[in-house]
Amino acid sequence: MAAQGVTFGFARYGYGLFLPEIRNEFDLSVSLVGLIGSATYISYLIALLIVGVLSARFGPRPLVIAGGLSAAAGMLLVAYAEGTGMLVAGLVMAGLSPGFAWAPYSDAVDRMVPERQRERVMALIPSGTAFAVVVAGPLAIIAKGPAWQYAWTAFAVAALAVTLYNARILPGGPHRRTTEGSAQRVSLRWFARVQAVPLYLTALSYGLIGAVYWTFAVDAVSQDLKEGDPTGPLFWTLMGLAGTAGVFTGVLIARQGLRRTQVYLFLAMAAAIALLGIAPGAIPAVAASAVLYGPAFMAGSGLLAVWSYQVFPEQPSTGFSSAVFFLGIGTIIGPAALGAFADHYSLRAAFLLTAAITLLTLLARPSRRQNRIAAPAEPAAAHVPAVGEEARMG
Numbered sequence: 001m002a003a004q005g006v007t008f009g010f011a012r013y014g015y016g017l018f019l020p021e022i023r024n025e026f027d028l029s030v031s032l033v034g035l036i037g038s039a040t041y042i043s044y045l046i047a048l049l050i051v052g053v054l055s056a057r058f059g060p061r062p063l064v065i066a067g068g069l070s071a072a073a074g075m076l077l078v079a080y081a082e083g084t085g086m087l088v089a090g091l092v093m094a095g096l097s098p099g100f101a102w103a104p105y106s107d108a109v110d111r112m113v114p115e116r117q118r119e120r121v122m123a124l125i126p127s128g129t130a131f132a133v134v135v136a137g138p139l140a141i142i143a144k145g146p147a148w149q150y151a152w153t154a155f156a157v158a159a160l161a162v163t164l165y166n167a168r169i170l171p172g173g174p175h176r177r178t179t180e181g182s183a184q185r186v187s188l189r190w191f192a193r194v195q196a197v198p199l200y201l202t203a204l205s206y207g208l209i210g211a212v213y214w215t216f217a218v219d220a221v222s223q224d225l226k227e228g229d230p231t232g233p234l235f236w237t238l239m240g241l242a243g244t245a246g247v248f249t250g251v252l253i254a255r256q257g258l259r260r261t262q263v264y265l266f267l268a269m270a271a272a273i274a275l276l277g278i279a280p281g282a283i284p285a286v287a288a289s290a291v292l293y294g295p296a297f298m299a300g301s302g303l304l305a306v307w308s309y310q311v312f313p314e315q316p317s318t319g320f321s322s323a324v325f326f327l328g329i330g331t332i333i334g335p336a337a338l339g340a341f342a343d344h345y346s347l348r349a350a351f352l353l354t355a356a357i358t359l360l361t362l363l364a365r366p367s368r369r370q371n372r373i374a375a376p377a378e379p380a381a382a383h384v385p386a387v388g389e390e391a392r393m394g
Contacts, residue, residue, distance in 0.1 A: 001128030002162045003064055007101045009132020009240075011071035011094035015040065016214045017140050017236050020222050021148040022044030022324040026084050030219075030347070033272035034339020036088055037215040039208075041331035047099025048328050054319035060317070061172035067101030068163025072093065072156045079152035095153035097159070102126075103324055104170075106309060106316035111171050119306045122249030126301030130243030130294060137237025141230045191322045197313050199304070200326040201364035202262065204359060207301050207330025212274060212354045213293060215335045220280040220347050231286065238354075246298030250306070258307055258366035265303060268296035270358035277351030307366055 019033065028036070047070075051063055070093050077090025104123050113121050136151075137263070143151040201373040222232040253261050272293035278284035303321055312319020334354075 001125055003101045003105075003166055004098075004126055004128035004157070004329070005132030005287065006137075006159040006162045007067055007071050007097040007363055008126075008129040009136060010082065010159065011075055011097045012040070012044070013133065014075070014094075014136060015091055016218055017136055017150045017233070018143075018151070019215070019219050021145065021234065023219075024144075026081075026087055029343070030083075030216075031343045033142060033219070034215065034337075035333030035337040036091060036333045037211060037339070039088060040091045041164045041211060041328060041335070043092045043095040045097040045325065045328035045332060048103065048304065048321050048325050051100060051103050052318055052325065055104055055107060055316050055317035055321065056315055056345035057174055059136060059170075059172040059174065059329070060108040060171040061167060063104045064101045064108075065163055067097040067099070068159055068166065070100065071097035072163065074154040074161065075122050075152050079149040079156065079209045083299070088314035095253045099328065102319045103317050106305065106320045108170055110316050118252070119309055122135075122305040122309055123250035123253060123299075123302030124247055126305065127244060127246035129301070130240050130246055130298045132147070133240030133294075134237055134260060135240075135241060137233045139238060140236065145202050148393075152204045191319075193311070195367055196319075196322070198364040198366060199307050199311055199323050202307075202361055203304055203323045203327040204330040205361040205364075208334035209269060209273065209330075209358050209361075210297060210300075210335035211275075211353050212329035212332040212338045212350070213269075213297070216338070216342070216350070217276060217289075217293075218349060220276050220351065221286050223280065223347070231283070235286050235290050238287060239294040241294070243294030243298040245295035249299040252299065253303065255307055258303065258310075259368070261299070261303055262366060263362060265296045266358055266361050268292045270355045272296065273358060274355035277348045277355060280351075314357070315337065330352050354382040 013120060015037065022028065024034065041305070054095040055063060072090070074090045074094025074203065078087060078344070079090075081087040081090055106122065109118050109121050109125070136155075139151040139154070140148070144150075218232040218236060219314055221235050222229070249261075252264075256264070275285045275289040275292075302325070305320065308320040308323040312322070338350040340355060343355065
């Protein structure tokens with residue numbers, strides 16, 4: 001959770017939070033803001049490709065370390081950037097970090113957590129982003145004007161500390177299932193299994209709508225406000241506070257199943273995005289958008305992690321990397337395309353279009369076979385698996 005906080009909550013989403021200050025200092029247009037956002041997601045996609053190739057061979061530790069170090073170095077570059085080129089270089093380097101530091105936790109959980117608790121823990125890990133967002137919001141209120149650079153320096157220090165902690169506790173080396181020959185079976189056909197198609201489509205849409213919201217939401221909320229108005233950072237903080245409800249994602253999936261959970265989450269995100277298109281300057285609409293989007297988006301990460309684990313149980317990190325690869329494609333398309341659309345039609349229209357895309361995602365559903373996750377673990381002495389239970393549990 002701490003690693004997701006510093007790589008997603010700070011290194012990746014901090015750009016959107018501090019965008020008004022960054023735009024003022026570097027004189028960036030909306031379309032250029034979108035292009036820079038897409039460039040950071042290209043680096044994220046590159047990191048995902050590396051993780052997909054190396055995770056089974058080297059284990060989670062070196063990949064998470066690489067993510068943490070790129071977050072720290074990239075945020076320091078941003079903090080002390082003297083021009084647009086250095087700013088973009090820092091943002092791109094920071095953008096590598098979540099690509100390195102998310103998917104490897106599928107293997108870490110598979111090694112370190114009892115079997116019947118794994119999917120719940122996988123659903124829990126992404127909620128670390130919400131806690132980091134809660135921390136970042138108040139910092140943005142304090143760090144106005146040139147002081148935003150001090151906030152990014154603090155983010156970099158936090159990333160370094162979290163990286164050292166993960167380096168101490170995470171396992172390295174080949175995954176135990178790799179030694180059974182599963183790595184040799186990975187091919188394009190392995191990734192292209194039929195049950196993975198809805199997962200890929202959902203991940204693509206989730207990446208697109210998330211990138212648009214995280215990049216432009218604070219800017220949309222702040223456009224008609226006076227300079228120094230704290231509404232934007234307060235909106236961000238409220239979104240993070242609401243997002244901490246993502247810790248209950250595993251419980252929600254266990255009780256409602258993947259199919260219903262997907263419906264709840266994408267309906268909530270569609271409503272949140274539409275509110276910023278309809279009334280970005282109205283405090284009730286802004287607050288409702290934050291409260292809806294925060295938990296729905298954080299839970300969406302957990303949904304994808306659990307869903308992917310069920311589709312690719314034999315090599316969790318490699319399989320999850322393929323799902324997040326499609327998520328990464330969405331994040332590249334989103335800011336650039338919707339930023340250009342906003343330049344022609346308005347940012348409000350771009351949010352309404354994004355809300356429509358969010359609703360269309362519900363056409364791609366988890367199969368009924370993948371609908372539920374394992375129940376909480378029973379005491380070991382009291383539980384005797386039925387015939388075939390191990391196979392059903394993946």
